[in-house]
Each structure stands twice: as C-alpha cells, then as structure tokens.
Amino acid sequence: MVGRRTAFALGGLVVAACAVGADSGEAPAFAAADAEALPAALLPPAAHVVLTALDVPPGQDAARAYAALARATPASGGVQAGVALGASWFAKAGLEAARPAALIPMPRFTGDVPDDALTHGDLLLHVGAATAEAARLASGSWLRSAPSARVRWQRRGFRPGNQVSGGRVLARNLFGFVEGHGNPSFRAAGTGRSPAGADAEPGPGEVVRVAAGPGVPAWAVGGSHQVVRVIRFATRLWDAEPVPVQERVIGRRRDGTWLDGTPAAGRPAFADDPDGTATPLDAHVRRANPGTPGTPAPRMLRRGYSYHEGPQDQGMLFVAYQGDLELGFAGVQRRLAGQPLDRYTLTVGGGYFFLPDVSRGLPAELTG
Numbered sequence: 011m012v013g014r015r016t017a018f019a020l021g022g023l024v025v026a027a028c029a030v031g032a033d034s035g036e037a038p039a040f041a042a043a044d045a046e047a048l049p050a051a052l053l054p055p056a057a058h059v060v061l062t063a064l065d066v067p068p069g070q071d072a073a074r075a076y077a078a079l080a081r082a083t084p085a086s087g088g089v090q091a092g093v094a095l096g097a098s099w100f101a102k103a104g105l106e107a108a109r110p111a112a113l114i115p116m117p118r119f120t121g122d123v124p125d126d127a128l129t130h131g132d133l134l135l136h137v138g139a140a141t142a143e144a145a146r147l148a149s150g151s152w153l154r155s156a157p158s159a160r161v162r163w164q165r166r167g168f169r170p171g172n173q174v175s176g177g178r179v180l181a182r183n184l185f186g187f188v189e190g191h192g193n194p195s196f197r198a199a200g201t202g203r204s205p206a207g208a209d210a211e212p213g214p215g216e217v218v219r220v221a222a223g224p225g226v227p228a229w230a231v232g233g234s235h236q237v238v239r240v241i242r243f244a245t246r247l248w249d250a251e252p253v254p255v256q257e258r259v260i261g262r263r264r265d266g267t268w269l270d271g272t273p274a275a276g277r278p279a280f281a282d283d284p285d286g287t288a289t290p291l292d293a294h295v296r297r298a299n300p301g302t303p304g305t306p307a308p309r310m311l312r313r314g315y316s317y318h319e320g321p322q323d324q325g326m327l328f329v330a331y332q333g334d335l336e337l338g339f340a341g342v343q344r345r346l347a348g349q350p351l352d353r354y355t356l357t358v359g360g361g362y363f364f365l366p367d368v369s370r371g372l373p374a375e376l377t378g
C-alpha cells in the first residue's frame with residue numbers, strides 16, 4: 011500500500027490524503043502539479059469506497075444538508091470524499107433554476123431492472139479510504155454532519171489490485187478482467203507531456219469537466235456529471251464459461267491485451283477486422299468504442315468498484331465522470347444494448363448526480 015499525503019479541496023472531492031493501493035509497490039504516477047490542476051475526482055481512487063445516496067425528508071432544508079456534508083472534513087487522514095447532487099435535490103432546495111439542464115433522474119436503459127431501494131437520491135456521498143474499515147468509519151462520521159438527511163441506499167465497494175500503470179488506474183473486476191486500460195490517460199508524472207501516442211487524445215481533465223454552454227449555469231462549469239450504476243454479476247454463469255469465450259464477450263484478454271495481440275495500452279485497427287474475426291463486432295469494448303467514422307471515442311472516465319454482499323448479490327459499482335452525458339455514459343450505454351455481456355449482468359440501481367467544482371469554495375448558488 012502506498013500513500014501520498016496531500017491536502018486538497020478540489021473538484022467536489024475533499025481530499026485529506028490521497029492513497030492508492032499499488033500491488034506493484036510503485037508510487038502512483040501522478041505529478042502533484044497535475045493533481046492540483048485537475049478536479050480531485052481525477053485523482054487515483056482509493057482502494058475502498060462507501061457510496062451513500064441520501065434523501066432530504068419534506069420539511070428539512072435541502073440546501074443546508076448539502077452544505078453541511080460538503081463542508082465536513084475527515085477526522086483522520088487517508089480519506090477521499092465527495093458530495094454530488096441529484097436532480098431531485100434542486101427541486102427540494104427550491105433551486106430548480108440552478109439545475110444543469112442535462113442533470114435529470116437516471117433514465118431506464120434497455121435491460122435495466124431498477125430496484126427503487128437502490129436507485130436515485132437527492133445527494134450522493136462518496137467516501138474512499140485505503141481499507142474497508144477506514145472507509146466505513148469515515149463515511150459514518152461524514153453522515154453525522156447532516157443528521158436531517160436519510161440514507162436511501164448504501165453500497166461498499168473495493169478495487170482488487172488497485173494500481174496506476176502508464177497513466178491509467180487499473181483494477182481487476184469480479185469477472186477476472188482488468189479494467190481501466192481504455193480510460194483516457196493521465197500525463198506522465200513530472201514530464202508535463204502525454205505518454206507517447208496519446209498526444210492527440212483528450213486528457214481526463216477535458217473529458218470529465220463540464221464546459222460553459224447552453225443549459226449550463228455558471229456555477230456548474232468545471233464540475234462533472236457522476237453516473238453510478240449498480241450492476242449485479244451472474245458470477246457462477248460467467249465462471250462456467252471457458253476463458254476464451256469470456257474474452258470474446260469482452261473483446262480483450264483478462265490482462266487487457268487485445269484479442270489480435272496488440273498490447274493493452276495500444277489500440278488495434280478495427281477497420282482491418284471488419285467482420286469481427288479477431289474482435290467480435292458485438293464484443294463489449296467494440297460496441298463501447300467501435301472506432302467507426304461518425305462514432306467518436308467515449309468521453310468518460312470510468313472509476314468502477316467491485317461489490318460483494320453475498321453469493322447472490324455481487325458485481326460492480328460502475329462510476330463514471332463526464333462533462334457531457336451524451337458523449338459519455340448515455341451514448342455508450344445505448345450502443346451496448348444487446349451485447350453478449352448482458353447475459354451475465356443486470357443493472358439494478360444507481361443514479362445520475364452532479365459533482366460541483368468546489369476548488370474555490372462552495373458555489374453560493376447552491377447554498378440558498
């Protein structure tokens with residue numbers, strides 16, 4: 011476990027200390043200067059998280075509940091925390107005019123079977139720490155700062171093998187596959203330059219931040235749309251499949267190497283494989299990012315966690331940050347409909363939230 015102590019209050023996340031579990035034992039490859047220039051949502055995620063969706067009951071002051079949570083500070087080091095807003099919060103706070111137009115309740119996508127007890131919320135508290143116990147304790151004390159807010163749902167997550175490699179944060183999911191290779195790459199630590207080959211690609215900062223534009227109130231510029239999906243895995247069904255079958259469902263090998271042998275950090279030319287001989291056309295990664303003309307690369311930063319509440323309830327807390335929901339999560343999710351991976355997964359909850367940039371303090375527009 012490697013820890014790097016800093017004292018940031020950036021981008022919606024209050025970060026008392028940034029720690030990332032690195033199996034390799036290497037320090038995270040993020041320069042401090044990069045971290046300071048970026049929203050803290052971009053920092054390497056802690057190995058453990060507690061996500062808590064909260065509702066503000068009728069008669070309680072929603073603006074005050076948000077301010078109390080957003081101003082809370084961790085009692086101990088090694089904790090990352092962020093407070094994001096759901097569409098319903100704006101109505102309850104009487105601040106509907108301040109809601110970013112794109113922030114709506116998460117729609118139901120093809121195949122979703124949402125459980126109301128695991129979906130939506132006025133607020134989302136995200137508390138990360140190096141151990142499950144530290145995340146649980148910090149989350150409990152954070153919640154006590156806003157006693158009027160009621161827990162709507164809560165999930166604990168963890169990132170097996172959490173580490174930074176080549177400017178990307180990687181972890182292995184409960185299907186045994188490494189995730190994170192396809193994320194936008196951070197600049198190499200200390201060089202101020204993108205890694206070779208990544209110069210033309212947008213960096214994570216550009217991808218996650220909301221830009222000024224129609225329907226975007228001034229306070230929201232620089233913040234991020236945070237999407238959460240609670241995705242249950244049919245692990246037994248998946249584990250019964252031979253690994254080569256699993257790899258064709260995903261479109262990469264378990265370690266991230268592409269099916270045509272291209273190294274994980276590279277990208278194969280799908281145009282040279284028009285029939286999907288090497289990488290099936292309906293493989294998860296090919297549906298997500300087909301590389302065809304007119305289909306731009308997804309603009310999102312995925313920060314998923316695994317969860318395990320028992321043999322019948324385990325899977326992924328998919329978390330993604332993006333400046334534009336259509337170019338990020340929503341557009342990709344629609345392309346994924348009907349993919350073979352859907353046979354092994356079921357989305358049962360989550361929500362759309364907005365993580366304000368609080369690097370210059372809480373926006374006055376949100377505190378009523």
Ligand code: HEM
Pocket residue numbers: 183185187188189190191192193239241260262266294295298299308326328339340342343346351355
């Ligand atoms: C259902 C559970 C899911 C599993 C098991 C899963 C697994 C994976 C794996 C193993 C990769 C390859 C490594 C990587 O690039 O991270 C990947 C890539 C990706 N996934 Fe997922 N994923 C899931 C859900 C989603 C969802 C809900 C979305 C968004 C709607 C999504 C979007 C993407 C994108 C954009 C890529 C990168 C594609 C590329 O540019 O190569 N995934 N996923």
